Amino acid sequence: MTPDGPHQNRRHAGRGRHGRRSTPLWRLLIGAGTPYKWRKLEGWEELPELDNGSVPRPSAHGSFLGRLLSQTRTVALGEVIVRAPVEQLGLVVETLNADTPLVEDEQPLLVHLDERGPLLAWARVVRRAVPVELGYAVGTVTEGALEFEATDPRRYTPSVQQAELGLPEPCLPWHGDYGHGPRGIPASTGDHTVSNVGSAPTHPVVEFHGPVDSPRLTNVTTGAVLEYEVILDPGERLVVDTFDGTATLPDGSSLLTAASVECWPEPAFTLAAGTNCLTFRAAPDAPADPRAAAVLRWRSAHW
16 A cells, blocks of 8 residues: 555455455455545555474474464554544544454455555454544544454455366377377366466365366366365366365265365465466276366465
């Protein structure tokens, strides 16, 4: 965000983490061109607080290396200024209050600071301060504050990326006269490369489309596997939300119990920062129907 720059600072109700529509509760714009200005933003560009799993070596220098797990991200807008004609200040303050309520569900928080473009988090308001001092009588509030908490500390690119993989198909014949007789080219390899252009792992939503027997998606880069011992008929779809840890059919039926012994826990399946090599396979003795597909949707994630 820029306090008085050309970019409007927006808390924007839009798509959910992976393209699903979220409830549009926040509609407030904060920044240039609005009655609401600010001078300080904390907790957005910083790393979130960490749980450090390293433990001291009992009889040697240093520690045993442990995992670093990020905690909730706290984002604080400080030195907030509200300014309006005195006869409209009450309405402007009431709009601020109405659009920063206490809610149970996290809402999209979109922050646009500079030429890098906006980033998106999901958060809820945990503090709002609107001091009533001498300036209030002439249409000005100073030293206000807003504070948000995001239980998922990652920041995401607003745009949703998508990739689709088909099953490996037999080679299609073609006749190249190079002294080697008939050759073949693969119609589909079942392999695909996708990118997470951020610095943090991100959780995709994976859809398996039938007809397919025992769909299996592997992230070769991380070693993570999603595999379900189920036969999906033509038109059937299994949706795996790796962030929520669910695997459901469109009617809401859970297929978590259909996970194979090689299937990783759904939340452990992520796209690492950078390039990820994926493979889509089915039961070895099952025909490769060209209608079968694994479709991924994700947002690149940043610390």
